[in-house]
Amino acid sequence: MTAAEIRQQFLDFFQSKQHAVMPSAPIVVKNDPTLLFINSGMAPFKDYFLGNKPAPHKRIADTQKCLRVSGKHNDLEEVGVDTYHHTMFEMLGNWSFGDYFKKEAIEWSWELLTEVYKLDKDRLYVTVFEGDEKEGLDFDQESYDEWKKYIAEDRILRGNKKDNFWEMGDTGPCGPCSEIHADCRSAEERAHVAGATLINADHPQVIEIWNNVFMQFSRMKDGSLQPLPDRHVDTGMGFERLVRVLQGKQSNYDTDVFTSTITAIETITNKKYDYSDSKQAIAFRVLSDHIRAISFTIADGQLPSNTGAGYVIRRILRRAVRYYYSYLDYKQPLLHQLLPVIAMQFDTVFPELKKQEDFVARVIKEEEEAFLRTLEKGLKKMDEIIKQTSTVINGKEVFELYDTYGFPIDLTRLIGSENGLEVDEAAFEAKMLQQKTRSRAATAIDTEDWIEVHEVAKNIFVGYDDLNVATKVARYRKVKAKGKEQFQIVLETTPFYAESGGQVGDVGELMMGSEKLNITDTKKENDLIIHFADSLLEDMSLPVTAKVNWEKRIETTYNHTATHLMHAALRQVLGTHVAQKGSLVNADILRFDFSHFSKMTDEEIRKVEEIVNEKIRKNIPVVIKELPKEEAVKLGAMALFGEKYGDTVRVVTIDPNYSIELCGGTHVGHTGMIGVFTITAESAVAAGVRRIEALTGAAAMRYFVDKVSQHKQIAELLKAKDPFKTVEKLIEDKNALEKKLEALENKELAVMAKELVTKTTSINGTNFLGLSISISSTDALRKLAAQLKPLLNNALVVLTSVVEEKAQVLVMVDEALVTSKNLDASKLIKEQIAPLIKGGGGGQKTMATAGGQDTSQLDKVIETIKTLL
RNA sequence: GGGGAAUUAGCUCAUUUGGUAGAGCGCUUGCAUGGCAUGCAAGAGGUGACCGGUUCGAUUCCGGUAUUCUCCA
Secondary structure, X not given: OOHHHHHHHHHHHHHHOOOEEEOOOOOEOOOOOOOOEOOOOOHHHHHHHHOOOOOOOOEXXXXXXXXXXXXXXXXXXXXXXXXXXXXXXXXXXXXXXXXXXXXXXXXXXXXXXXXXXXXXHHHEEEEEEOOEOXXXXXXXXXXXXXXXXXXXXXXXXXXXXXXXXXXXXXOEEEEEEEEEEEEOOOHHXXXXXXXXXXXXXXXXXXXXXXXXXXXXXXXXXOOOEEEEEEEEEEEEEEHHHHHHHHOOOOOHHHOOOOHHHHHHHHHHHOOOOOOOOOHHHHHHHHHHHHHHHHHHHHHOOOOOOOOHHHHHHHHHHHHHHHHHHHHOOOOOOOHHHHHHHHHHHOOOOOXXXXXXXXXXXXXXXXXXXXXXXXXHHHHHHHXXXXXXXXXXXXXXXXXXXXXXXXXXXXXXXXXXXXXXXXXXXXXXXXXXXXXXXXXXXXXXXXXXXXEEOOOOOOOEEOOOOOOEEEEOEEEEEEEEEOOEEEXXXXXXXXXXXXXXXXXXXXXXXXXXXXEEEEEOEEEEEOOEEEEEEOXXXXXXXXXXXXXXXXXXXXXXXXXXXXXXXXXXXHHHHHOOOOOEEEEEEXXXXXXXXXXXXXXXXXXXXHHXXXXXXXXXXXXXXXXXXXXXXXXXXXXXXXXXXXXXXXXXXXXXXXXXXXXXXXXXXXXXXXXXXXXXXXXXXXXXXXXXEEXXXXXXHHXXXXXXXXXXXXXXXXXXXXXXXXXXHHHHHHHHHHHHHHHHHHHHHHHHHHHHHHHHHOOOEEEOOEEEEEEEOOOOOHHHHHHHHHHHHHHOOOEEEEEEEEEOOEEEEEEEEOHHHHHHOOOOHHHHHHHHHHHHOOEEEEEXXXXXXXXXXXXXXXXXXXXXXXXXX
């Protein structure tokens, strides 16, 4: 049975049990400050469990792309070392939202495993929650009784709170769970040691394959448990593990989920995968695992970057590079070459990768090249350190290599040992810990419990039509971050648009009688609209009026509609490979990132501006409709990868032949309202991604007026019709004049030098020249000395001058005198001259300069030097 | 969001307690060589990212801004 068949059978099975089969949500998470990536099958359904919104179906089944790189059992550094941990994995799940519960869940899971997949019943064990006195929780008799119908009682094990009580987070839905484990050991081993003793004991062949969670409580901030009104089922079965069990393999990497990738790596590197624990074999596993995580996150819209979720991708990618660089002896970009293999493999389940194959490959290649460059730089730094070190590379240097130059510690270790050097690991760890605690302290957020004011069924957004509504506060809470206190407020109905789809959140005020409260920002947490304020109203329970700042909103709206017009224009001008990769729309500007591989030419930019402005002048009506997703896609709406859509979507159409996009943002009624549009900047943000910044309406007009008046002023200043030509000529002339001036100065100085030479006197066989001269700058003084030098030998020269009311002294000593008379110009200047003129100075032995406040002592300076001879 | 670092000629990079900014490649010109990454000589090319401060004097020290790299969250 192939992996693809196993997946399909799961979905078909639950479809036959009246489940709606849903596609995987994007692996990249938006609108949730607590999560960077989907890390479990239930994550996309959080809102349904929290009661923020109703589930579209009571029963759902799916396979969900998940990513885990941290946590107790998911250290990135462990992936590939063993045979069953992954960064990205698929989680098969079936879900009940207030529908069926323990009985059906248990019955169906048994039916699927034993009758569809035909797993040997002797190899299966299940666990149920034993209860917990401290929490006041009873033994899960209900599940136990259900299991008893299918499986011998000695195969039903009791688990404690750690293993068999699942919680979503510190607070929120939770409940007992029941796991199914499979014993994949050989017959002899099984006869020797009973499987039951190995459950949850980290045995690589006795593994949990499925967890059924029965949500029936909600954890409060004070730690107490409240029963949930609706009970839910949340199950998760690790797909890669399941395939391994069903295909009878010892390792996940030996299943057809990974073998095609491993074969491709063998071909590219000309090395063999030998299933061992060698570094080389680990490298194969690391690469075949990481390429999946990297490819799917990029396809779902997260580019590698140096912060947040993008940084996680970068780290995974770099770990893969490190492995092929060090252990497969491959020094060029490799990962991007694997893309065709996995894009093909997942073509039917996750088509988003195949559709963006070229783009994803280019991003990965670019990123690999960048890191290989970083490695080069680190190697150079490493060389320096090796030269200066005799036995142990100190922690500070190891940390600096790692922290500042991004040079991986394992490479430092490897190269160090090749040069007979050790690494001070303890000091490195200490530095690392310091950095971690500093970062944590800076981001610590203290969130208090919600204070319920009015119970409301649903949080309603009315801001598409109304900017001013009477409503009441549903709940609020205090949030403390970086010593700053803020309040989050949820309203029953709100006109405030929450930051989403690039459009910033609304600002405005809440009013209660004459009392006003400023709303500084509006954000979404999952689907909950949260208003931010610095304080609270005196009485939060009274009715309030919520009022959006109208001016800011309308200007933001101009910019948002203009973004759609521009997106369509870009596709016309540059081609249909242009896809949105991110955007920022606020009252002042619009910024739009899109996939495109070269810098836009001036003509292309002008063409886009022309098209957008033409569409504005046509005053096209903007038509907004709520439609089922499938219908919208049929209309030709641009389906944006990485956007998670519900069943009905909001379709924004500006001329059905021009622009149709799925969008939740706010838009103008007719394009004419935008007024005018202009692009102010075009730049690169990442490999294959360009960024445009633009202005509309009044801001664009101000921009034009400024430019025109600047141009006018320049023309007036130059008294020229064509200022460009004039400026070009001015620059040319200026350069020529500067050169001429410099030549003239040098000539003048040469003449001066010749004249001065005649004033040289001989003292005790040494030529001495001490003069007070008039000169324009210290630079000229130095140049003069340079001119004098070839004209004199065996000479000591002292020149003094007053430049900008400051005393300046230059002392020049012939090389011969430096040794024969032990003269040192720098010493002279510092010890004898500088104090005289109340200043400082220095230089080299043969030439030094000094400057000071006191100009009255310049004659004495010359005398002082003279007496030295 | 919090640290660390970098920014010097068209490109790649030097320049130690602050004292007239250098190299290689590339470019221009001349000469040599039948051609191949040819040789010799001369030359052009720098507001040392930007803005302030300390200093007689800052590429160098200090602060700020921008951009890039990097680590952590």
